[in-house]
Amino acid sequence: MMTHPQTTSPVPAAAEAKPASAARHGGGRPRARLLGQHPLGILFSLPYVVYVMGVLAVPFGFAVYISVHQYYFTAPGVDVDRPFVGLDNYVSVLSDPAVQQSFLNILVFLVINVPLTVGLSLVLATALNRVRWLRTFFRVCYYVPYVTASVAVVGVWLFLFQQHGLVNSLLGPLAPAPSWLVNSWLAMPTVALFVTWKQLGFFILLYLAALQNIPNELYESAAVDGGGRWVQFWNVTVPGVRSASVLVVILATITGANLFTEPYLLTAGGGPDGASSSPVFLMYQKGILQGNPDVAAALGVVLVAGILVVTLIQKRLVGGKEE
Amino acid sequence: MVRAITPARILSAAAVAVLGASLAACGGGGASSAQSAAAAKGPIKIWYSNNAAEVKWGKEMVSAWNAAHPDQQVEGQEIPAGKSSEEVIGAAISAGSAPCLVFNTAPAAVPQFQKQGGLVPLDSFPDAAQYIKDRTGALADQYKSADGKFYQLPWKSNPVVLFYNKDLFKKAGLDPEHPQLATQQQFLDTARALVKSGAVKTAVWPSPASDFYQSWFDFYPFYAAATGGTQLVKDGKATFDDDQGKQVATLFQTLYKENLASKETYQGDSFGEGKSAMALAGPWAIEAYKGKVNWGAVPIPAPQQQDKVSTFSDAKNVAMYSACKNRGTAWDVLKFATSKDEDGKLLQETGQMPMRQGLTTAYADYFAKNPSYSQFADQASRTVEVPNVSNSVQVWQTFRDAWSKSVIFGNQSIDDAFHGASDKINQLVSQK
Numbered sequence: 243m244m245t246h247p248q249t250t251s252p253v254p255a256a257a258e259a260k261p262a263s264a265a266r267h268g269g270g271r272p273r274a275r276l277l278g279q280h281p282l283g284i285l286f287s288l289p290y291v292v293y294v295m296g297v298l299a300v301p302f303g304f305a306v307y308i309s310v311h312q313y314y315f316t317a318p319g320v321d322v323d324r325p326f327v328g329l330d331n332y333v334s335v336l337s338d339p340a341v342q343q344s345f346l347n348i349l350v351f352l353v354i355n356v357p358l359t360v361g362l363s364l365v366l367a368t369a370l371n372r373v374r375w376l377r378t379f380f381r382v383c384y385y386v387p388y389v390t391a392s393v394a395v396v397g398v399w400l401f402l403f404q405q406h407g408l409v410n411s412l413l414g415p416l417a418p419a420p421s422w423l424v425n426s427w428l429a430m431p432t433v434a435l436f437v438t439w440k441q442l443g444f445f446i447l448l449y450l451a452a453l454q455n456i457p458n459e460l461y462e463s464a465a466v467d468g469g470g471r472w473v474q475f476w477n478v479t480v481p482g483v484r485s486a487s488v489l490v491v492i493l494a495t496i497t498g499a500n501l502f503t504e505p506y507l508l509t510a511g512g513g514p515d516g517a518s519s520s521p522v523f524l525m526y527q528k529g530i531l532q533g534n535p536d537v538a539a540a541l542g543v544v545l546v547a548g549i550l551v552v553t554l555i556q557k558r559l560v561g562g563k564e565e
Numbered sequence: 566m567v568r569a570i571t572p573a574r575i576l577s578a579a580a581v582a583v584l585g586a587s588l589a590a591c592g593g594g595g596a597s598s599a600q601s602a603a604a605a606k607g608p609i610k611i612w613y614s615n616n617a618a619e620v621k622w623g624k625e626m627v628s629a630w631n632a633a634h635p636d637q638q639v640e641g642q643e644i645p646a647g648k649s650s651e652e653v654i655g656a657a658i659s660a661g662s663a664p665c666l667v668f669n670t671a672p673a674a675v676p677q678f679q680k681q682g683g684l685v686p687l688d689s690f691p692d693a694a695q696y697i698k699d700r701t702g703a704l705a706d707q708y709k710s711a712d713g714k715f716y717q718l719p720w721k722s723n724p725v726v727l728f729y730n731k732d733l734f735k736k737a738g739l740d741p742e743h744p745q746l747a748t749q750q751q752f753l754d755t756a757r758a759l760v761k762s763g764a765v766k767t768a769v770w771p772s773p774a775s776d777f778y779q780s781w782f783d784f785y786p787f788y789a790a791a792t793g794g795t796q797l798v799k800d801g802k803a804t805f806d807d808d809q810g811k812q813v814a815t816l817f818q819t820l821y822k823e824n825l826a827s828k829e830t831y832q833g834d835s836f837g838e839g840k841s842a843m844a845l846a847g848p849w850a851i852e853a854y855k856g857k858v859n860w861g862a863v864p865i866p867a868p869q870q871q872d873k874v875s876t877f878s879d880a881k882n883v884a885m886y887s888a889c890k891n892r893g894t895a896w897d898v899l900k901f902a903t904s905k906d907e908d909g910k911l912l913q914e915t916g917q918m919p920m921r922q923g924l925t926t927a928y929a930d931y932f933a934k935n936p937s938y939s940q941f942a943d944q945a946s947r948t949v950e951v952p953n954v955s956n957s958v959q960v961w962q963t964f965r966d967a968w969s970k971s972v973i974f975g976n977q978s979i980d981d982a983f984h985g986a987s988d989k990i991n992q993l994v995s996q997k
Contacts, residue, residue: 317887318661320682340966397832405829406766424773424828426974510774510830515974516966519775530652531777532959533677 302546309539331540340512341541344519345548347430351520352498352552354434359494360487363442367449368479381450385443392440396507399436423509429518433505440504441497445490452486453479488560492553499549502526521545603689607891608638609898610664614650614881615643618852618915623668625910626902637894644669651677651958658683658886665889666899670717670882672708673778673951673958678884679716680955685885686714690896700903702922707796707950708882717882718899719920721911723847724944725786725877727752727866730765731859733842737764744863746843749787749816752866756825759842768825770841771817773973777962781951782845784968786877787813789949790865794875798952798960801994805964806987812868814979818972828973847879848916848941862940878948880920912938918945956993963989 277284309331311324335341370380387395402408403422410417418425422432456478464474480487505511505518512519521541529538613623620643627641644667647653651674657663658681670678678684687693693715697705701719708719731741737759745751756768771783784805785797791809798804820826827841836844837857844850845865854860864874883903889895901907908919909928916938918924924942925932932939954960967986970977 315655315659315681317658317663317682320887322682400832405827420828424974426976510772510776512775512966512969514828515970515976516775527962530655532956532962533655533680534959 305539305542308536309543311536313536313539314533315535327536331536332544334537335540335544340516340519341521341524343516344521344524347516347518348499348501348520350430351434351437351501352495354431355438355498356491356494358434358438359441359445360490362438363445363490364449364480364483364487366442367446367453368475370446371450371453381443381446384446387440388443392503393507395440396436396504399508403432420514424514426514426517429509429513430505433501433508433518434498436508437498437501437504441494445494448486448490449483452483456482484560488557491556491560495553495556496549499545499552602890602892603685603896604893605891606637606893606897608640609666609889609891609895610640610642611666611668611895611898612642612644612664613667614669615646616849616915619668619911619917622911622914626907630898630901634894637891637897639894639898654678654683654886655681658888661888663886663888665891665895666883666885666902668720668881668883668902670884671778672717672880672882672953673961675708675717675882675884676710676953676955676957678886679710683887684716685887685889685892686716687718687885687896688714689892693896696900700922701920704920704922704946704948708953710953711955717884718903719880720882720903721880721915721917721919722945722948723849723879723917724941724948725782725845725847725879726862726864726941726944728836728844728846728850728854728858728860728862730836730839730842731861733759733764733839737762737842741859741861744861746863746866747870749791749812749866749868753816753819753825756820756843757823760823760825765840765842767827767835767841769820769843769845770827770831770835771845772830773826773828773969774830775965775969777958777965780961780965780968781877781879783817784810784813784964784972785949785951786845786865787816789875789877790867790871792875794947794949796949796952797964798954798990798994801954801991803987803990803994806983809868811979811983814968814972814983818975818979821973822975848918848938851916851937862937864940864944873947874944875947875949876944878945878950880948880950916941918942920945922946954994955996960990960993963993 310326310328312327312330313324314322316322366384370377370384373380400407400423404410405421405424407421410421418428422428460478460482461474464478469477500522501520502522505513505520506523509518511523522545525538525541525545528541529535611623611627613619623641623643627639630639644650645653647656650667650669651671654663654667654670654674655677658678663683675684687697697708697715697718705715705719708715708717710716727746729741729744729746734741734744739745739755739758745755759765759768772779788795788797788805788810791813792804795804795809804810817826821828827835831840834853835841836846836850837854839858851860864871865876867874883899885892885895885899903919905921905927908921909931911917911919912928912931916935918941921927924945925939932942951957951961963986967977967982971979971982
């Protein structure tokens with residue numbers, strides 16, 4: 243059949259042509275150009291714009307300012323010299339072995355956490371989408387850790403993974419020495435596993451939502467063509483949830499890069515000799531505990547830039563080229 | 566060119582106007598208002614610690630003051646919740662919302678608060694220097710800042726000693742009434758005997774966490790005992806990279822290597838729950854262990870047996886904060902709260918040692934009735950404080966990192982770690 247899809251369009255060609263032409267030539271009324279086709283939308287979005295500006299953009303701009311000055315917080319009215327120091331704070335941050343170690347730790351975390359999160363949440367969401375019996379029970383089981391306070395679930399993991407904990411009792415002579423959370427090699431992977439487990443429920447929900455958008459006909463066509471479960475999963479499900487995968491990868495990366503609570507609670511701060519410290523933990527240590535917000539701000543800016551670069555690369559790799 | 570007035574520009578102009586007005590309100594009047602505040606009388610706010618016994622003392626002290634001073638009422642409250650009181654106070658200084666007095670000011674945080682312009686030099690009150698000297702004696706000098714002024718009033722100490730569990734000692738076949746804990750070697754041998762006997766899996770369980778203050782409860786008391794009371798930094802130079810410091814480090818390294826001490830953080834009180842046979846703590850712990858542990862306590866083991874052993878003070882002091890308007894009243898309240906009468910009540914209710922010279926004679930009745938506290942009072946006269954130096958918290962964090970790397974986790978030699986930390990600390994101390 244050679245029917246052109248545009249011939250069946252209900253939109254009259256003339257109606258489409260006018261705004262397209264106006265857009266091309268920069269024409270149209272000034273008010274429409276300024277406020278758009280739906281001015282009321284600005285009103286609705288204004289509270290969030292103000293929120294983003296006040297809570298994110300302005301503080302970030304201030305952080306950049308702090309990071310290029312010798313800066314510390316003072317009591318109101320105390321006049322101190324805060325000279326411009328250029329990139330000095332960045333140099334001290336990047337040359338600090340503890341900072342380098344923390345970025346390496348985060349890399350280890352992301353290498354374990356992100357693929358595990360994507361893989362497990364997609365497989366489990368697919369399974370949960372097909373399960374008929376006890377569907378709600380299973381979904382709640384995976385979601386409960388996500389909504390439970392970290393402090394509470396960390397207690398459970400400590401019980402499991404301490405030197406004399408349940409896991410080592412089961413492993414017996416196979417238990418690692420030093421034990422999981424005080425082992426320089428195992429501390430960060432243990433934290434990564436914990437975070438993967440804790441956040442899995444949220445990412446499963448994202449995938450479950452995405453799975454609802456895949457037409458059943460595609461699975462039926464694949465089945466008719468002789469494709470088994472694996473073929474259907476690989477050729478229908480995976481491409482069908484690609485946009486959700488991009489979101490999951492980016493969210494998991496951003497969450498991982500901002501890691502603080504879990505290593506802080508599981509491995510008592512920096513863990514075994516800094517093996518589980520994170521850039522955010524060092525920001526807290528330098529900015530709040532040690533009174534050097536300028537250095538902490540520089541570290542924060544480096545972290546934001548790093549996350550931005552990594553997520554852009556991920557978006558390109560996972561999301562493919564946007565059409 | 567006439568620029569169009571857009572909503573964005575109006576918003577920007579309004580924001581700049583509000584910011585400008587706020588900044589203008591923050592400035593001005595600093596020096597003159599500070600002078601008048603020193604003499605000003607009126608209501609004030611104070612914070613005290615959230616330790617239950619101290620809260621009780623604090624409330625009673627405030628009630629007693631308020632009853633006698635209806636025109637200068639004190640509003641007392643527990644220090645707001647936070648990871649540590651230092652963080653809460655630091656934030657309050659920046660926000661201008663600090664109270665007049667905080668009865669829980671850590672000496673290590675004082676240099677930072679001072680740099681922030683958050684503290685009132687107590688020397689601005691004519692009788693302050695003499696009052697502090699009369700009350701505390703020579704120990705008070707440790708609390709002077711680099712400019713020679715007092716930004717904190719030495720208030721109470723919790724001299725750290727070695728507690729031991731008599732029942733576990735007995736179970737291990739050791740004499741609980743005459744424990745062999747006078748020297749470092751005896752301490753190590755006793756730890757080995759405790760674990761080898763099977764009486765306990767962990768002989769001693771100092772926290773292995775990386776918080777800057779954890780070294781106050783493992784290295785520092787032992788270093789004070791070994792050196793007769795040398796501070797971590799003396800005359801602007803780190804001291805710990807010496808034979809005594811490395812000897813203490815080697816002792817603890819051995820404890821960790823031989824699994825006599827745990828590398829894991831215990832979620833609770835290991836000594837109180839019988840998971841370890843020894844603990845480093847101050848007299849505050851007596852109340853906590855009452856009914857739980859059949860305890861004994863000895864001075865910190867030194868390289869050789871000594872009669873008069875020094876230790877870390879674990880002091881908490883009182884500071885006056887620059888946000889305070891009625892400083893005249895605040896100073897009077899400070900003197901009232903640290904008077905002989907109130908110090909006696911503090912001792913009675915909390916078991917913590919007021920930093921007052923002649924403590925045992927001043928409260929002879931109390932110590933006669935509570936002999937278990939006498940050794941702490943005696944020990945209180947030989948305490949070492951954290952050095953009052955620039956970047957104090959960073960100094961301690963640097964030391965802790967070196968300790969973790971070499972002593973606890975054995976990833977670097979003690980020589981290298983201590984030498985590197987010493988160099989870095991010397992730089993930090995020299996910065997203003």
